[in-house]
Amino acid sequence: MKWRYPFVFITFVVLFVCVIGRLFYWQVIKAEMLSELAKFQYSGIVKILPRRGEIKTSDGFPIVANKVSYLLYINPTEVKDKSKTIHILSTLLNLSTASISSKLIPDRLWVPIKSAVDAKQKEEIERMKLSGVGFEERFSRFYPEASIAAHLVGFVGKNEAGADKGYFGLEGYYDRLLRGKEGYGVELHDALGRPILSKRNEQTKGMEGSNIVLSIDRSIQFLVENKLKNGVEKYGALGGMVGIMEPQTGNIIAMASLPSFSQINYQDYNESLYKNPFITNTYEPGSTIKPIVMASALDAGVITPQTKCTICGGPITVSDYELHTWNDKYYKDTNMIEVIQHSDNTGMVFVALQLGVDRMISYLSRFGIGSLTDIDLQGETFSSFKQRRSWYAVDLATTGFGQGISITPIELLTAFSALANEGKMLGPRVVTAFENSNGEIIKVPLKVRGSPITAKTAKVMTEILVNAVEKGEAQWTKLNGYRVAGKTGTASIPVKGHYDPSSTIASFIGFAPVEKPKFVMLVILEKPTSSIYAAETAAPLFFDIAKDLLSYYDIPPSE
Amino acid sequence: MKKPSLIIIVLVGLVVALSMIKAIVYNRLSTSGVYVGKIEEEIGFYKTQNAKLLEKLLAFSSLTNISAKATELGFAKNTSLMVLKTLPLAVKQ
Numbered sequence: 001m002k003w004r005y006p007f008v009f010i011t012f013v014v015l016f017v018c019v020i021g022r023l024f025y026w027q028v029i030k031a032e033m034l035s036e037l038a039k040f041q042y043s044g045i046v047k048i049l050p051r052r053g054e055i056k057t058s059d060g061f062p063i064v065a066n067k068v069s070y071l072l073y074i075n076p077t078e079v080k081d082k083s084k085t086i087h088i089l090s091t092l093l094n095l096s097t098a099s100i101s102s103k104l105i106p107d108r109l110w111v112p113i114k115s116a117v118d119a120k121q122k123e124e125i126e127r128m129k130l131s132g133v134g135f136e137e138r139f140s141r142f143y144p145e146a147s148i149a150a151h152l153v154g155f156v157g158k159n160e161a162g163a164d165k166g167y168f169g170l171e172g173y174y175d176r177l178l179r180g181k182e183g184y185g186v187e188l189h190d191a192l193g194r195p196i197l198s199k200r201n202e203q204t205k206g207m208e209g210s211n212i213v214l215s216i217d218r219s220i221q222f223l224v225e226n227k228l229k230n231g232v233e234k235y236g237a238l239g240g241m242v243g244i245m246e247p248q249t250g251n252i253i254a255m256a257s258l259p260s261f262s263q264i265n266y267q268d269y270n271e272s273l274y275k276n277p278f279i280t281n282t283y284e285p286g287s288t289i290k291p292i293v294m295a296s297a298l299d300a301g302v303i304t305p306q307t308k309c310t311i312c313g314g315p316i317t318v319s320d321y322e323l324h325t326w327n328d329k330y331y332k333d334t335n336m337i338e339v340i341q342h343s344d345n346t347g348m349v350f351v352a353l354q355l356g357v358d359r360m361i362s363y364l365s366r367f368g369i370g371s372l373t374d375i376d377l378q379g380e381t382f383s384s385f386k387q388r389r390s391w392y393a394v395d396l397a398t399t400g401f402g403q404g405i406s407i408t409p410i411e412l413l414t415a416f417s418a419l420a421n422e423g424k425m426l427g428p429r430v431v432t433a434f435e436n437s438n439g440e441i442i443k444v445p446l447k448v449r450g451s452p453i454t455a456k457t458a459k460v461m462t463e464i465l466v467n468a469v470e471k472g473e474a475q476w477t478k479l480n481g482y483r484v485a486g487k488t489g490t491a492s493i494p495v496k497g498h499y500d501p502s503s504t505i506a507s508f509i510g511f512a513p514v515e516k517p518k519f520v521m522l523v524i525l526e527k528p529t530s531s532i533y534a535a536e537t538a539a540p541l542f543f544d545i546a547k548d549l550l551s552y553y554d555i556p557p558s559e
Numbered sequence: 560m561k562k563p564s565l566i567i568i569v570l571v572g573l574v575v576a577l578s579m580i581k582a583i584v585y586n587r588l589s590t591s592g593v594y595v596g597k598i599e600e601e602i603g604f605y606k607t608q609n610a611k612l613l614e615k616l617l618a619f620s621s622l623t624n625i626s627a628k629a630t631e632l633g634f635a636k637n638t639s640l641m642v643l644k645t646l647p648l649a650v651k652q
Contacts (some may be wrong), residue, residue, distance in 0.1 A: 061617075066610070136609065144618050145623050221625070222626070
């Protein structure tokens, strides 16, 4: 009988070990899996969408904000009168009946029909009391100033997964920053599906999108857009552009281009309109490049303002090409001040030849020509120079008066700003600060790009440009009492190996007031029909805008 | 060996008391969830109203709207710019 006691004891021990082993298996080894299964039973994962950051002008006004909108969805299993529902929704939402009916697949429980439905439409639909129709609240882009600065701002569309994504301009360039980060939370429910105490145990913390503060002055942008629209109509141009920059900081104060598009209905416009031509279109600058070339030659010491052009008595032949002035008028022994005043091509050929290929390439590069300006906008392009060995004498000669060289308007505006800022050049920028979701403001530092010329050269060049405005072909349109430095540019358009004689790109670039420049402005009109000359189209538009800017900045006349 | 009756009573009492507290707390938490849900709904409602009002405010204070309203009311832009080449009499004196 001695064996009974140990037998029972061992049996119990074995049984207990089995039970403990099983418990260990479920509670330790399988604990994580069971925990996940339990969560599925009493909780649901909630996606917390971040609010997209706003885009504000320099006065703090959001030109791009967010508004409450709704996603309309249908639960096909709950729809009682299918044809009535389709008819009402197609009428109120301006959708085709086919597109709605194709989505109403009976075995689905949730079918999205239309996003960005506004509150008014929602109320109208709710009044119809359609069964199976519901709304989900969300945010969509709202533009209080309508399509102002559309090219600059870009737009928000959808990516492949159907989520919001910024395209072009600031929306494209700063998409990740504006978008923020999605958060996910777990919502606990009781047996009846009611939320229990602390609703959301945030597992992955989301982040709201940051706001962007621009250097754009809303009033000036508004003014420029209206003036440009009127100018394009008045001069019968295909389109136009205006860019205004503060030379001391590189801040872009306004940037407008026509034709433009509406960000809300971007899909209704041709895709070619989405690009900002001020930073993406390259063109031959024509005479507006002359001050840059002249300043380079002055800085290199190969000419002085009083240097006489010894080859300006008539057309110049370079490598079998005969080069003329724009009006076939020639000024023998003209000096450099008059070369700019008359926009004399032969005079600029003289300057270019004095400068030479190497120094021409070197100086243009220092002015940032032939490279990106690194402006904080999506889509900037540039046209690089030819290889040094491919430069022929005629290339050097024509570069002097802005032919055979392609640049973007932003390159020219940036280069010209060096003349207005004592020879120092700053990189253009549109964003001055970021505001994160905690209210912290992070300022964007200035981008110094070097000093292509000395302050003395810049001063001399400025006076030459003031003389050009006072006595040049655009003198009729100048502002009385103000000293403005500027230059017209009537650039021919290359078409299939030759220049189109009937159409031009008319432009005017300048800055004011010359004592302490407040702005540098470039105005471009594409193929104006009232006159092909910049002096009769772009120049008056430039001075029309400049007049209002000087008044806006409270700058009194100096003369 | 003396029976540890006091310990047993205390332990049983403790178990009963803790169970009751647990039941009460769970009960209160369960109903609080409904209130929390309602409060959150209310917060959501006010947030939405706030966003809608902000939208209206921005639309009204936009230059586009002000300019259109000004035109409607008959305001016209003064296109003449006065340039004083000589000092006004008042300044001379």
